[in-house]
Amino acid sequence: MEDNSKPPEETRLILLHQCCAPCSVYPLERLMQDGWEVCGYFFNPNIHPYAEFKKRLECLETHNKTVGIEYSADEAYGLRSFLKTAASAEEAGESRCQACYTLRLNAAARYARENGFKVFTTTLLYSRRQNHEIIASIGKASARTFGIDFYYEDFRRGWQEGVNRSKELNMYRQSYCGCIFSEEERYNKNFDGKLKLPLMVRKG
Numbered sequence: 001m002e003d004n005s006k007p008p009e010e011t012r013l014i015l016l017h018q019c020c021a022p023c024s025v026y027p028l029e030r031l032m033q034d035g036w037e038v039c040g041y042f043f044n045p046n047i048h049p050y051a052e053f054k055k056r057l058e059c060l061e062t063h064n065k066t067v068g069i070e071y072s073a074d075e076a077y078g079l080r081s082f083l084k085t086a087a088s089a090e091e092a093g094e095s096r097c098q099a100c101y102t103l104r105l106n107a108a109a110r111y112a113r114e115n116g117f118k119v120f121t122t123t124l125l126y127s128r129r130q131n132h133e134i135i136a137s138i139g140k141a142s143a144r145t146f147g148i149d150f151y152y153e154d155f156r157r158g159w160q161e162g163v164n165r166s167k168e169l170n171m172y173r174q175s176y177c178g179c180i181f182s183e184e185e186r187y188n189k190n191f192d193g194k195l196k197l198p199l200m201v202r203k204g
């Protein structure tokens with residue numbers, strides 16, 4: 001998969017979808033080094049519970065201010081619609097994470113389009129724990145849908161650098177991906193990856 005080259009002069013502004021602060025450190029550095037004028041965008045209704053959502057957002061806001069970029073955060077917390085999307089995907093035997101990427105990247109592309117950005121990208125491309133190829137493919141599809149471009153770069157190559165830097169900055173580093181499902185997978189030692197059937201309710 002080819003990386004995009006440096007930005008042409010007329011399209012120096014880029015919207016960066018940000019999942020959290022630790023995953024933003026390296027992509028932000030890279031984009032700014034290459035001369036992009038970066039604006040952050042936080043849209044992550046997948047994060048559970050609400051206190052965790054706020055904690056990740058606060059940490060990201062602190063970092064964005066330190067780095068000196070403009071950003072916008074969707075604080076509406078669409079938990080219910082996220083849960084419906086993720087649960088429907090699982091029930092249909094599809095990938096919950098793919099549905100989650102699509103939800104977030106479509107929202108970022110829509111926001112970019114509505115706010116005059118011609119290009120967008122995402123910090124999800126930094127994670128070694130996510131499905132990188134699917135994210136790149138969904139990013140491109142979302143960009144096409146909204147008539148803008150998707151900037152692809154394999155930010156995973158700066159994984160360790162980003163981890164070290166986030167520790168130096170004393171950032172809050174979460175221990176699970178974000179949703180309630182991932183929280184169970186992280187902490188439930190007996191989790192077998194299978195769908196649980198609802199409990200039977202006895203009548204009378």
Ligand code: SF4
Pocket residue numbers: 046047086096097098100101177178179180181182
């Ligand atoms: S594990 Fe992560 S990517 Fe997958 S659905 Fe949950 S929050 Fe989204």
